[in-house]
Amino acid sequence: MSLDFTGGKSYRVMLAGNPNVGKSTVFNALTGMHQHTGNWSGKTVDTARGTFRFDGVGYELFDLPGCYSLYGGSGEERVARDALSGEAVDAVITVCDATCLERTLILALQVAELHPRTVICVNLMDEAARKGIAVDIKKLSELTGVPCVGVAARSKKGLDGLKDTLRSVCDSEAGAGSRKPPLHSERHQGKLIIRASEIAESCTSVTDRNKAEKKGRRMDRALMGAFPGIPIMLLLLAFILWITVRGANYPSELLRSGLFGLEEIMYSAAIRIGMPPWLRDPLILGIYRILAWVVSVMLPPMAIFFPLFTLLEDFGYLPRAAFNLDPCLRKCGSCGKQALTMCMGLGCNAVGVSGCRIIDSPRERRIAILTNCLMPCNGRFPTVIILMTLFCAPLGLPSGFLSAAGLTLLLAFCVLLTFAASKLLSVTLLKGMPSAFTLELPPYRAPQVGKVIVRSLLDRTVFVLGRAVMVAAPAGLVIWLCSNLTLGDVTLLKAISGWLEPVARPLGMDGVILLAFILGFPANEIVLPIAIMAYSGASTVSDLSNAALLDLLTANGWTTETAVCTVLFCICHFPCSTTLLTVRKETGSWKYTLAAALLPTAMGIVLCLAAHGLFSAFYG
Amino acid sequence: MVIYMQLSTITLDRAEPDKLYTVTEIRTEPAMTRRLRELGLIPGTDISLRRTNWGGAISSYMIRGAQIAFRRETAKRIAVSEHFSGRADNEP
Numbered sequence: 001m002s003l004d005f006t007g008g009k010s011y012r013v014m015l016a017g018n019p020n021v022g023k024s025t026v027f028n029a030l031t032g033m034h035q036h037t038g039n040w041s042g043k044t045v046d047t048a049r050g051t052f053r054f055d056g057v058g059y060e061l062f063d064l065p066g067c068y069s070l071y072g073g074s075g076e077e078r079v080a081r082d083a084l085s086g087e088a089v090d091a092v093i094t095v096c097d098a099t100c101l102e103r104t105l106i107l108a109l110q111v112a113e114l115h116p117r118t119v120i121c122v123n124l125m126d127e128a129a130r131k132g133i134a135v136d137i138k139k140l141s142e143l144t145g146v147p148c149v150g151v152a153a154r155s156k157k158g159l160d161g162l163k164d165t166l167r168s169v170c171d172s173e174a175g176a177g178s179r180k181p182p183l184h185s186e187r188h189q190g191k192l193i194i195r196a197s198e199i200a201e202s203c204t205s206v207t208d209r210n211k212a213e214k215k216g217r218r219m220d221r222a223l224m225g226a227f228p229g230i231p232i233m234l235l236l237l238a239f240i241l242w243i244t245v246r247g248a249n250y251p252s253e254l255l256r257s258g259l260f261g262l263e264e265i266m267y268s269a270a271i272r273i274g275m276p277p278w279l280r281d282p283l284i285l286g287i288y289r290i291l292a293w294v295v296s297v298m299l300p301p302m303a304i305f306f307p308l309f310t311l312l313e314d315f316g317y318l319p320r321a322a323f324n325l326d327p328c329l330r331k332c333g334s335c336g337k338q339a340l341t342m343c344m345g346l347g348c349n350a351v352g353v354s355g356c357r358i359i360d361s362p363r364e365r366r367i368a369i370l371t372n373c374l375m376p377c378n379g380r381f382p383t384v385i386i387l388m389t390l391f392c393a394p395l396g397l398p399s400g401f402l403s404a405a406g407l408t409l410l411l412a413f414c415v416l417l418t419f420a421a422s423k424l425l426s427v428t429l430l431k432g433m434p435s436a437f438t439l440e441l442p443p444y445r446a447p448q449v450g451k452v453i454v455r456s457l458l459d460r461t462v463f464v465l466g467r468a469v470m471v472a473a474p475a476g477l478v479i480w481l482c483s484n485l486t487l488g489d490v491t492l493l494k495a496i497s498g499w500l501e502p503v504a505r506p507l508g509m510d511g512v513i514l515l516a517f518i519l520g521f522p523a524n525e526i527v528l529p530i531a532i533m534a535y536s537g538a539s540t541v542s543d544l545s546n547a548a549l550l551d552l553l554t555a556n557g558w559t560t561e562t563a564v565c566t567v568l569f570c571i572c573h574f575p576c577s578t579t580l581l582t583v584r585k586e587t588g589s590w591k592y593t594l595a596a597a598l599l600p601t602a603m604g605i606v607l608c609l610a611a612h613g614l615f616s617a618f619y620g
Numbered sequence: 621m622v623i624y625m626q627l628s629t630i631t632l633d634r635a636e637p638d639k640l641y642t643v644t645e646i647r648t649e650p651a652m653t654r655r656l657r658e659l660g661l662i663p664g665t666d667i668s669l670r671r672t673n674w675g676g677a678i679s680s681y682m683i684r685g686a687q688i689a690f691r692r693e694t695a696k697r698i699a700v701s702e703h704f705s706g707r708a709d710n711e712p
Binding site: 067068069072099100101102103106186189190193194196197220221224225226229323324326327330336434436437438439440441442443 | 648649651652654655656657658659660662664665670671672673674677678680683684685686687688689690691694
């Protein structure tokens, strides 16, 4: 107990429970916070903290990472154990799943041994009712010797009862004296498991082996397994990508015209207030323009992709996809969960890298992190699509179909590259044995569509805007400087691209493209705009129609080979700055961050050299 | 009228779908054994096969009300026994 800053009492309460029991939903419901919850274990990795008041008393609630046991070896369990044995813990709420009481009660019993002031919160009572499962809370309380409360946190039912019980537990003097430390021998834990099983059996009654259970089994029959599981998975992915690419067009256009229109207004306003050109131009034509470009290109696809992905996640589909792909990824030295991080990487590689936390084995996690940027993110899609559309147009096929087919083939190629790179890493830098792999497949849950979409949209918008400001804005300044400062009688941009020319030629590209990639380090979206700017000799980025763009590129020496090599390098080059920083944060090591930058670049160089060689051999 | 009860022990990777088995022995690596125990799988636990992928490379099982998947090499090291209990009223 402590005194909060209003001078009132404040209790410190820990929230523990297995993964997937809806612990974070309980946390959100009590504190009113909006921590992200997902039907996928490993979502909560740091301890979240929130507060709420009830009946004049303040409570500080800590949401511990989900774990199956207090005495296992994983990071989450250590965090939970340390937090619970800390000094100032006034009470612990262990959340259990009414549809899976037998297993989830084990942790509750472990916690009750360790902590006298415990409450067992049985969540998902509504799901249980739907499955024909009834839990006798009173009996549970008697048999465990601990106060129990039934809630349905999603619909906010039973929370008052929970707060009431919490209050009486906190106020009670139970166990004020010292406690004997619990035994964590295998035998004792085994006894706990059996006790949990017996208690759960006496308190649970199944009224009918009913349709919710059967529906789950039918879905599993379709979604799990090579057929029709994998075709469904591919279709689902294609569908999400298609909606993302198509759906983003119109909003991107709107944003672009809106923001560029705003720029004109700002520019004339700047002239009117007498801002000097050396300040006005870099600020508006440099920084603001790039900012506008990044936001209008980046925001719409991410705002579509991630909500869709989150819906799939909440539904419970993602572990099924990991199940389907595990055998394949295992052969490449990794595990099924990497497939999911690869999908996240399609949205944004930084998100994909931090999503690798769901992989338990450190070695496999690193493989997934280092290979993640071989999947092209939303920022690279437009570049790749434009280039493919432009240079395939002469073949006379309708461009919509072409970009879809081309994109699919390209992605298949990226997946193969990822497999190859993972295999390579697993036999060289990251050698080791396959890990103790287990995967929990939670029951399907209807996602709260409205909530997910709104929250995901907000998250994505904040992320993209934040990144645009922090990363693209300074880049915009640098680019403006490069294209407006002169070295001798050419701009800095032309000069540097000239120096890069001899390096770029063997790779099938030219100095401008290479420079564009380098300057695009902060954000991949600006690579194409920079190239356009350099070619047209403009002092700032501008908008071009497809036909004009094709003319500009061919006038500057682009051939099919250039397009192919540029696309290849676009897929395989160093990750953007945000991703690299995320790699550093997740691995905690500069060595791996360097590897994350070098590996794809090296692969890109090799691929481009090979492509250039092939083209030269065939076309002379 | 005689009631026959027969217990046959096999490894989990040979389990047939939807039949109920009881775990008799777990011979996996220590890290895996610990992980399985956390998930509630100890000798005496009831387990049944739910889904299989790719000819058995990975399968999911129902363990204490939850669906958990693990690979064949793990399943190979878990011994389970199936309960056959039936009435045989036509004797040879």
